[in-house]
Amino acid sequence: MSAPTDPQDEPTATSSGMSRRAVLGLGGGLAAAGVVAGFGLGRATAPAPAVASTAAGTYPFTGAHQAGIVTPAQDRLYLAAFDLTTTSRDELVELLRRWTTIAARLTQGLSAGPFGPASGPYDAPPDDTGEAADLPPAGLTITFGFGRSMFVGTPGPDGTPGEDRFGLADRLPDGLVELPHFAADDLDPARSDGDLVVQACADDPQVAVHAIRNLSRAAFGTATIRWTQLGYGRTSSTSTAQKTPRNLFGFKDGTANVKAEESDALEEHVWVPATDTEASSAWLAGGSYLVARRIRMRIETWDRTSLREQENLVGRTKGEGAPLSGGTEFTEPDFAKEGRDGAPLIAVDSHVRLAHPSTHDGARMLRRGYNFTDGNDSLGRLDAGLFFLAFVRDPRTHYIPVQSMLSRDDVLMEYLTHTGSGLFAVPPGVPDGALVTGEDGTPVTTEKSPFVGQQLFA
Amino acid sequence: MSAPTDPQDEPTATSSGMSRRAVLGLGGGLAAAGVVAGFGLGRATAPAPAVASTAAGTYPFTGAHQAGIVTPAQDRLYLAAFDLTTTSRDELVELLRRWTTIAARLTQGLSAGPFGPASGPYDAPPDDTGEAADLPPAGLTITFGFGRSMFVGTPGPDGTPGEDRFGLADRLPDGLVELPHFAADDLDPARSDGDLVVQACADDPQVAVHAIRNLSRAAFGTATIRWTQLGYGRTSSTSTAQKTPRNLFGFKDGTANVKAEESDALEEHVWVPATDTEASSAWLAGGSYLVARRIRMRIETWDRTSLREQENLVGRTKGEGAPLSGGTEFTEPDFAKEGRDGAPLIAVDSHVRLAHPSTHDGARMLRRGYNFTDGNDSLGRLDAGLFFLAFVRDPRTHYIPVQSMLSRDDVLMEYLTHTGSGLFAVPPGVPDGALVTGEDGTPVTTEKSPFVGQQLFA
Numbered sequence: 066m067s068a069p070t071d072p073q074d075e076p077t078a079t080s081s082g083m084s085r086r087a088v089l090g091l092g093g094g095l096a097a098a099g100v101v102a103g104f105g106l107g108r109a110t111a112p113a114p115a116v117a118s119t120a121a122g123t124y125p126f127t128g129a130h131q132a133g134i135v136t137p138a139q140d141r142l143y144l145a146a147f148d149l150t151t152t153s154r155d156e157l158v159e160l161l162r163r164w165t166t167i168a169a170r171l172t173q174g175l176s177a178g179p180f181g182p183a184s185g186p187y188d189a190p191p192d193d194t195g196e197a198a199d200l201p202p203a204g205l206t207i208t209f210g211f212g213r214s215m216f217v218g219t220p221g222p223d224g225t226p227g228e229d230r231f232g233l234a235d236r237l238p239d240g241l242v243e244l245p246h247f248a249a250d251d252l253d254p255a256r257s258d259g260d261l262v263v264q265a266c267a268d269d270p271q272v273a274v275h276a277i278r279n280l281s282r283a284a285f286g287t288a289t290i291r292w293t294q295l296g297y298g299r300t301s302s303t304s305t306a307q308k309t310p311r312n313l314f315g316f317k318d319g320t321a322n323v324k325a326e327e328s329d330a331l332e333e334h335v336w337v338p339a340t341d342t343e344a345s346s347a348w349l350a351g352g353s354y355l356v357a358r359r360i361r362m363r364i365e366t367w368d369r370t371s372l373r374e375q376e377n378l379v380g381r382t383k384g385e386g387a388p389l390s391g392g393t394e395f396t397e398p399d400f401a402k403e404g405r406d407g408a409p410l411i412a413v414d415s416h417v418r419l420a421h422p423s424t425h426d427g428a429r430m431l432r433r434g435y436n437f438t439d440g441n442d443s444l445g446r447l448d449a450g451l452f453f454l455a456f457v458r459d460p461r462t463h464y465i466p467v468q469s470m471l472s473r474d475d476v477l478m479e480y481l482t483h484t485g486s487g488l489f490a491v492p493p494g495v496p497d498g499a500l501v502t503g504e505d506g507t508p509v510t511t512e513k514s515p516f517v518g519q520q521l522f523a
Numbered sequence: 524m525s526a527p528t529d530p531q532d533e534p535t536a537t538s539s540g541m542s543r544r545a546v547l548g549l550g551g552g553l554a555a556a557g558v559v560a561g562f563g564l565g566r567a568t569a570p571a572p573a574v575a576s577t578a579a580g581t582y583p584f585t586g587a588h589q590a591g592i593v594t595p596a597q598d599r600l601y602l603a604a605f606d607l608t609t610t611s612r613d614e615l616v617e618l619l620r621r622w623t624t625i626a627a628r629l630t631q632g633l634s635a636g637p638f639g640p641a642s643g644p645y646d647a648p649p650d651d652t653g654e655a656a657d658l659p660p661a662g663l664t665i666t667f668g669f670g671r672s673m674f675v676g677t678p679g680p681d682g683t684p685g686e687d688r689f690g691l692a693d694r695l696p697d698g699l700v701e702l703p704h705f706a707a708d709d710l711d712p713a714r715s716d717g718d719l720v721v722q723a724c725a726d727d728p729q730v731a732v733h734a735i736r737n738l739s740r741a742a743f744g745t746a747t748i749r750w751t752q753l754g755y756g757r758t759s760s761t762s763t764a765q766k767t768p769r770n771l772f773g774f775k776d777g778t779a780n781v782k783a784e785e786s787d788a789l790e791e792h793v794w795v796p797a798t799d800t801e802a803s804s805a806w807l808a809g810g811s812y813l814v815a816r817r818i819r820m821r822i823e824t825w826d827r828t829s830l831r832e833q834e835n836l837v838g839r840t841k842g843e844g845a846p847l848s849g850g851t852e853f854t855e856p857d858f859a860k861e862g863r864d865g866a867p868l869i870a871v872d873s874h875v876r877l878a879h880p881s882t883h884d885g886a887r888m889l890r891r892g893y894n895f896t897d898g899n900d901s902l903g904r905l906d907a908g909l910f911f912l913a914f915v916r917d918p919r920t921h922y923i924p925v926q927s928m929l930s931r932d933d934v935l936m937e938y939l940t941h942t943g944s945g946l947f948a949v950p951p952g953v954p955d956g957a958l959v960t961g962e963d964g965t966p967v968t969t970e971k972s973p974f975v976g977q978q979l980f981a
Contacts, residue, residue: 141755148903182841182842183773183830183841183842185830186830190826190827190830191773191830191841193773194822194826195772195773195774195841196770196772196773198769198842199766199769269598270756271755271756274755274756274894278826278905278907281823281903281905282823285823289903290899290903290904290905291899291903293898293899293905294898295753295897295898297599297729297732297753297755298729298732308657311653311656311657312654313652313654314653315649364652365739368648368652368736368740370648371647371648372641372643372644372646372647383640383653436729438601438751439897440750440752440753441748441749444747445606445739445748445749446748447739447751
């Protein structure tokens with residue numbers, strides 16, 4: 066680590082010099098203690114396992130896929146969509162380089178920059194904003210995605226086409242479509258879309274917010290936050306080792322989720338395949354698509370419905386989450402099974418039936434949503450619900466048909482309004498061993514630093 | 524526990540009957556396992572210690588003071604202010620009885636009502652909304668307070684006096700004043716004031732939100748949410764055993780906080796004394812006042828200032844939090860100490876000097892604030908900052924003079940705007956052993972149930 070500017074000639078030097086120089090918990094200390102190994106500096110290191118957590122609560126940043134997809138869903142989320150304010154392709158690339166380096170550092174428990182929040186040149190802003198300085202890495206993952214507008218701009222209200230600001234229009238992947246209007250949509254443009262998206266997940270919300278804040282800071286002059294979403298409770302499990310959590314309807318959610326352990330299902334439903342190198346989406350091989358939907362729930366109305374109605378709408382029991390056709394949580398629903406009155410035990414318009422893969426040619430999603438509560442409206446009703454996040458191989462086959470049917474026929478929709486929406490192409494990961502590191506062995510940004518989405522600009 | 528309605532004659536009975544009857548983790552199960560002991564059912568039980576946490580992560584609900592004040596500050600907060608929609612004193616009392624019972628239950632890891640989220644009569648809404656059914660109590664505390672408007676109504680814009688809806692005007696405690704306008708105030712009425720306040724603190728945000736939601740549900744027809752605030756990171760320690768956390772300036776906050784272990788300081792600075800039984804505030808003896816201030820920070824501007832300026836504005840080092848006069852975090856600042864240039868090492872307009880008790884006749888507060896991030900503004904700047912919470916014996920001596928000086932002279936105010944404000948009288952606790960319990964030994968609401976603030980209505 067370079068020596069910080071000597072502050073001895075300054076009035077406050079004797080009192081504050083020491084601590085500015087001290088190696089903080091968030092600074093070089095962890096690197097010296099061996100965390101650097103997590104970066105896979107040697108080309109010979111084994112590929113990071115898809116699901117792994119070290120004792121220090123860190124997940125590898127590098128790998129074939131970005132972290133934060135099959136990673137066991139952390140408890141908290143902070144997600145930000147950004148709009149690019151630059152029209153320079155070079156500046157966009159530089160931003161992605163900086164972001165990649167910062168994400169590689171933060172996810173390994175390092176500060177955003179080498180000097181950390183409280184050392185380094187005394188007359189410059191600190192490298193890191195500092196509010197996570199005493200917190201553990203908390204399983205932080207940072208996942209980047211690209212919106213359609215980054216490729217083709219935003220169409221005008223009169224239908225005039227958007228602008229290809231970065232020379233990327235011919236690389237627009239086929240699946241990065243404009244989502245159609247769904248029946249229950251009441252979308253707020255200020256909570257929708259964006260050129261870029263950053264998903265930060267951690268078991269400590271302050272760690273997730275700190276990550277987004279420092280990335281936003283690094284984007285100053287190049288990109289600006291368009292919207293953000295805080296999620297406080299995960300509503301999906303992405304590993305068979307995780308207990309199924311509950312959404313704000315009080316029901317277990319995502320029982321049939323694609324899990325990290327299902328490698329065949331991941332290939333079939335989550336990762337973009339590398340089958341066609343001529344295709345505009347070839348650069349996306351090994352990546353995925355992220356569908357983000359802010360779904361407000363009519364909490365107060367729901368809370369006044371009977372247990373019978375709630376269970377019939379969902380198609381599962383509220384306590385255990387078993388299908389109403391019988392069994393336990395992970396028993397497959399039997400949609401044909403009838404009760405004594407000859408009606409199906411699981412109603413034909415219930416959520417579990419209409420959302421089930423068997424209703425959609427087997428299409429499944431890797432869901433990674435969170436509960437949110439964003440204050441209240443003027444009537445005192447909570448602005449709360451489910452921030453739906455799903456990673457899919459192709460939204461045209463794995464999301465749009467499902468949501469089209471749900472928004473039209475699902476009786477649960479009476480209690481739901483979609484108020485925000487985003488669709489993003491999620492590039493593959495930065496390969497193990499590719500990061501450029503500085504003298505202290507931690508990632509730095511140079512002209513040779515790899516970055517997330519590099520294949521798109523090749 | 525009474526038997527739930529037999530669902531065997533219902534179409535979905537065979538599949539869902541079992542789980543509705545099953546004793547859920549959030550339901551009677553914990554009670555049966557001994558949690559009931561926490562209610563101090565026998566009059567002979569020893570008073571709950573001011574600071575205590577059981578292995579199950581619960582704090583006693585009953586005691587001389589309400590929990591959630593000297594309780595070691597939990598990691599997360601959800602706070603809601605309510606406006607009463609009733610003008611009936613009886614309905615207000617009934618609400619407080621219901622709230623007290625629900626709070627006594629939830630804080631001990633029980634569901635909001637005896638049947639829990641998924642048992643009980645099938646054609647009635649469940650007793651509990653269910654989203655915390657599988658979560659531990661997470662150290663939940665629920666603390667109630669009364670706003671000035673509950674006593675004297677809200678003055679009209681033309682200065683016409685408010686209405687004494689509940690016959691409480693002559694019990695308005697002297698300290699429950701209208702806060703003056705402070706220099707940095709830009710208060711949003713939709714984020715300020717309220718007839719009632721409920722502070723829910725827990726180590727899991729979903730547990731805190733669940734508590735407010737179920738209390739709000741129990742208030743239907745009597746009170747409605749006026750505003751809420753989610754806080755994700757505590758910014759104060761209330762026990763010497765807790766590490767000092769960091770605010771969004773990246774600095775340790777609340778180093779000089781009144782701590783639970785300082786019993787003399789609690790009497791002097793936090794608890795309303797029982798010295799004058801004739802006074803309008805006699806009912807408040809053993810209670811406190813809660814000052815709530817939503818303080819937005821100019822995050823992006825702060826992040827572009829130098830480390831030197833940040834430290835000089837605060838008057839402490841960013842790394843360790845030591846005063847710029849030297850020493851370590853808990854060294855008392857030496858405001859007289861000068862540097863080589865003859866200027867004080869701690870600037871005369873620094874935050875630490877202007878907020879220090881020695882600047883305010885020794886007045887101290889028990890601070891219990893949280894970091895918040897509520898999305899962003901139209902320029903992409905985070906709407907983030909400090910949700911300041913402080914418990915004081917009298918806001919006229921312990922808050923107003925301090926904030927008057929800070930808002931006028933503190934150089935840090937350049938980076939701060941107060942956007943919301945509330946002042947509430949916080950009644951003493953429900954005495955140990957006073958709760959009424961039902962057949963299963965858990966608290967129930969009857970006409971004899973005690974309630975928080977009962978002294979006010981005596």
